[in-house]
Amino acid sequence: MKLFKLLSSIGLVLASALDSSAQGFSISPARIFLTGNPGETLSTTINISNSSDQQLSFNTRLQDWDRDSTGTKIYYASGTKPNSNSNWVSLTTNTVTIGPGETIQAALTMHVPNDARATTNSMLFFTQIAPQEKNNDPNKKIGINVLMEVGVQLYYIPPALNHGDLEFIDFQDFGLKSDSKVRKVALKIHNTGAINKDAFVRMELTNKETGEEIKIAAVPLAMLPEATQWVYIELPTNLKGNYLAVALLDAGKSYDLKVAEKEIIYTP
DSSP: OEEOOOOOOOOOOEEOHHHHGGGTEEEEOSEEEEEOOTTOEEEEEEEEEEOSSSOEEEEEEEEEEEEOTTSOEEEEOTTOSTTBOGGGEEESOSEEEEOTTOEEEEEEEEEOOTTOOSOEEEEEEEEEEEEOOOOSOTTSOOOEEEEEEEEEEEEEEOTTOOOOOEEEEEEEEEEEETTTTEEEEEEEEEEOSSSOEEEEEEEEEEETTTOOEEEEEEEEEEEOTTOEEEEEEEEOTTOOEEEEEEEEEEOOTTSOOEEEEEEEEEOO
């Protein structure tokens, strides 16, 4: 276990595959990882299930995306980011219609260029649409209602990339904000590898005078290759005394558990 000590978030609704199931449909998987050599054509399928009693229709589109310094997704026009693979992706159809109680598969193909050498990504959106109700006003046009939009993350990962690691590089305490009554700490994390990584940041507080231990709910983390990201964690507002804050960075069995410590004195 490595030890690292530092003492001192329109009408569209973006949903995950799990969230969309509450709306009568589900699309899975939520993330697709395709691995192959440059120049190869890779393929997979996306499952679309309709658990409602109505026929559902979807339009599809691709966009580029990345994350900002806090991990929030930022979207861009297709094919505009250096790490984009949206121009490599094709579907058998741009419109999907599925009857009540049905499950269908949409075939996805990725044509990897000969010069592909790095991890790339894009977002495939399925936008659920429904015709507007008919009306008798000849001057009023019938349009489209957007009901729900689900994004599926698409990744291409070349073989034999450097997996690297996740590292803590900073640990800051923001204290108790009087205007918002929220106490926060922030941890800055860097992905040294050429592949994206998932992890959890866990935190424990120990009162150095009383020995009281407080465990904070784990915060999930998703990082793109070679990215640096801040994770903000809310702490109880009634803390008083001298505490040792211990943050644990857990990226799974393939990586060493990282630890960052910070001594903080909390006053009312």
